[in-house]
Amino acid sequence: MPKVLIADNLSPLAVEVFQQRGIEADVRTGLKPDELVAAAADYDGIAVRSASKVTAAVLEAGVTGKLRIVGRAGIGVDNIDVPAATRLGVVVMNTPGGNSVTTAEHAISLMLALARQIPEADRSTQAGKWEKSKFMGVELTGKTLGVIGCGNIGAIVADRAIGLRMKVVAYDPFLSPDRADDLGVEKVELDELLKRSDIVTLHVPLTDQTRGIIDAEALAKCKKGVRIINCARGGLVVEADLKAALDSGQVAGAALDVFEQEPAKENALFGTPNLVCTPHLGASTAEAQEKVAVQVAEQMADFLVSGAVSNA
Numbered sequence: 001m002p003k004v005l006i007a008d009n010l011s012p013l014a015v016e017v018f019q020q021r022g023i024e025a026d027v028r029t030g031l032k033p034d035e036l037v038a039a040a041a042d043y044d045g046i047a048v049r050s051a052s053k054v055t056a057a058v059l060e061a062g063v064t065g066k067l068r069i070v071g072r073a074g075i076g077v078d079n080i081d082v083p084a085a086t087r088l089g090v091v092v093m094n095t096p097g098g099n100s101v102t103t104a105e106h107a108i109s110l111m112l113a114l115a116r117q118i119p120e121a122d123r124s125t126q127a128g129k130w131e132k133s134k135f136m137g138v139e140l141t142g143k144t145l146g147v148i149g150c151g152n153i154g155a156i157v158a159d160r161a162i163g164l165r166m167k168v169v170a171y172d173p174f175l176s177p178d179r180a181d182d183l184g185v186e187k188v189e190l191d192e193l194l195k196r197s198d199i200v201t202l203h204v205p206l207t208d209q210t211r212g213i214i215d216a217e218a219l220a221k222c223k224k225g226v227r228i229i230n231c232a233r234g235g236l237v238v239e240a241d242l243k244a245a246l247d248s249g250q251v252a253g254a255a256l257d258v259f260e261q262e263p264a265k266e267n268a269l270f271g272t273p274n275l276v277c278t279p280h281l282g283a284s285t286a287e288a289q290e291k292v293a294v295q296v297a298e299q300m301a302d303f304l305v306s307g308a309v310s311n312a
């Protein structure tokens, strides 16, 4: 009987799926890095979310035993050493789509929170200040949203923003003109997006091409008073440059769910006015976590039972 290790907090539905497919599933969350290395060889597969780091050492130890597959319940595989897995012949799968709606909804939530300064107004009101004139907002209707990356998540953000009667411009080298038409977005180059957008939201993975895509130079190309939202990956926005742009007023507000260093328990941006932060909650809804857990378990089971590979 194949055996998998569930190393992070996944919905219990994952265990049910594995068991229904004749696969033994051990839930052992919170393993220290050396404990994960020591455990790896006992399992045919390891399922993770984002807490466990599947390093080259884990994979090298794993292939001395049974390890053949690592499944990520989520989209980004930053916590898995994919080149090492490829070298060692270990399949890496993710679950694109499972948390797209939820992440897109978080981006829209942050956009509304920024537009109306909701977190700051909440703090002030609950402190008994009743500062009605302090919190003048901006209306979103008729404003231009720049979507950087119009894949699974970006496309849903665009759809919801159009529902809010915003105009959407999108930068994505992989977006075909037909798809852009279907989505109702205008496909533009990055500089054009920066120049025209009232709000910019990021929905690209962190790669050598996208790292620092929002830096001082990019921010200087934006309209004065632009708002920036990042629910994708820390490292896309250069935090020191964003801080300077918030301080100078070039950027009117920013909402960050992801940070250069996570967990972000300290950050030079913290305390900056007009900054809204959440602790990488993009995918954190009950619905999304059930979907990604079931999806990763089904995909891993397919591979372990019949060799079928999807989303690798």
Ligand code: MLT
Residues within 6 Å of the ligand: 049, 050, 073, 074, 075, 076, 077, 099, 232, 282, 283
């Ligand atoms: C993802 O890559 O799926 C998201 O960032 C969610 C997460 O890491 O929890």
